[in-house]
Amino acid sequence: MTSQMTPELRGKLEMEAHRRGLIIGGEFLDAPLENPSAIWTPQAGAQSEAYNSPADVLGYGGAGGGGKSDLLLGLAGTRHYNSVIFRRIFPSTRALIERSREIFNASGAGHNKDSYNESLHIWRLLDGRMVELASMQHEKDKEAHRGRPRDLYGFDEATEFTESQVRFVTAWNRSARWCVLIDGKEVLVPDGEPYLHEGEWLQPINQRCRVVLTFNPPTTIEGRWIMDFFGPWLNDKHPRPAVAGELRWFIVVGGKDVEVPNGEPIENPKPIDEHDRWIYPRSRTFIPALLSDNPLLEKTGYRATLQGLPEPLRSQMLYGDFRAGMKDSAWQVIPTAWVDAAIERGKAKPASDVPLTALGVDPSRGGDDFTIAPRYGNWFGPIQVHTRETVGGEIDGPVGAKLVMDKHHEGATINVDAIGIGSSVYDSLKDLPNLTVHAINAAAAAKEFDARGNEVPMTDKTGRFKLTNIRTATLWKLREALDPESGEGICLPDDDELRADLTAPTYRVTAAGYVVEPKHGPGSISERLGRSPGKGDAVALAHWQAPAKPAFQLISVSV
Secondary structure, eight states, X not given: OOSOOOHHHHHHHHHHHHHTTOEETTEETTSOOSOTTOOOOOOTTHHHHHHHOOOSEEEEEESTTSOHHHHHHHHHHHTOSEEEEEESSGGGHHHHHHHHHHHHOTTOOXXXXXXXXXXXXXXXXXXXXXXXXXXXXXXXXXXXXXXXXBSEEEEETGGGSOHHHHHHHGGGBOOOOEEEEETTEEEEOTTOOOEEETTEXXXXXXXXXXXXXXXXXXXXXXXXXXXXXXXXXXXXXXXXXXXXXXXXXXXXXXXXXXXXSSSSOEEOSSOSSGGGSEEOOEEEEEEEEOGGGOHHHHTTTHHHHHHTSOTTHHHHHHHOOTTSOOOOOTTBSSOHHHHHHHHXXXXXXXXXXXXXXXXXXXXXXXXXXXXXEEEETTEEOOOEEEEHHHHTSOXXXXXXXXXXXXXXXXXXXXXXXXXXXXXHHHHHHHTSTTOEEEEEOTTSXXXXXXXXXXXXXXXOTTSSSBBOBHHHHHXXXXXXXXXXXXXXXXXXXXXXXXXXXXXXXXXXEETTEEXXXXXXXXXXXXXXXXXXXXXXXXXXXXXXXOOOOOSSOOOOOOO
């Protein structure tokens, strides 16, 4: 991957810019105008390529020191009129605030109504541009940005955010600002209708809108979503790899990104009404940046700092190496290497030679989606995810039961997460003939039987630590089955979302035993991932075998 664009690629980008109306008469419509409060211009190379990219969604970065934050502030101050730049937690915005003072108020002039508002953290520049510096520490904080349109959404250190936060707030990436260019100056046209100037009708152009995500290679599993989001550029095993700066187009179908050949509208197979007949793709690209692309920082000696980092952080920050390994949490339930080994075993064994053994069923809260994991002995098949869109409505108990029975084979056990809508699914299944179905209550105490048939607290395989509840037990028993030294040789499907689900849960040790973090609520795994770990939980449920009382029990005999 290189940041140097070929003449052919540059020509394609210019054609795309012309097609979308971003260039008029050889000049970008959103090019910097006279703006005394913003004196920033991009540095030659990667930063300029990113600054001028016509992509709707731009990824920029890789190595440390590539000028990522400056790109966001520069775009906001010169090419956009209503911008927001996010950091995940507010203390992290302080460096952005100080850098924005250097860019937007280089002269150090006193603050007034046209400059920086200290309490709102908003710049109101002299030419009317507005730049907000904000944070979204918790998943729920995204709701504060509902319905607030901006023409630039910037995410600094995007891997610190959840994918759902990014997708949610950028749903309002739009602008009602229309203008025409007259003698190199923008003239606002409030209604967007053709504008009469000196006997000639001029066609107004809408303000350029875009999303920019800047980031280094992810260091935690929670940030790995960025690898899928920019897969053609970052995944060296992608079936259709893209070069730096190349545009690709995507639509969303069933909640998933689908790449399409170009930016032409796609006919919607299931339109809601006449306005929903066409799906409009959005373009996406990634441009890598290295410290060498930022001469101003390079000459400060920052390279020595990056060279002194331990691996894999050194390769990630110095070279922007997205292949460098991510370090597991010390409290991660299932080590990433164990999951990867199981996926490799699954690739080597593309089909099972035993019949269906069990189904793990994880219905989501509210009936939005429904996940089924099939297990054939120690081999797990592809995971099915059903949504409102795929079934044509809410997935209630009877609908969920039908989805299960469509996958079920005679003799297979069914384990259903019985919290919420799952209880209705269980009720719809339990009275059907010739079925073995279990309602799994994740919050219930985990129990097993001793040799005498007495019910006792469940423990890990060493017998030393208790497993406090069923959720902890299902994941811990799966961990033990994945152990390369003493496990069951589990084979898992090649599924990035499943990989994230299984490697995300953490645990803690309490006086009562091991406790795996909750699935929902404050500080839960769902809040960290920005979604429910349905695939991982379905696999854990499919693997789970309810303890059975021993057929022969030890008894004490008095002599």
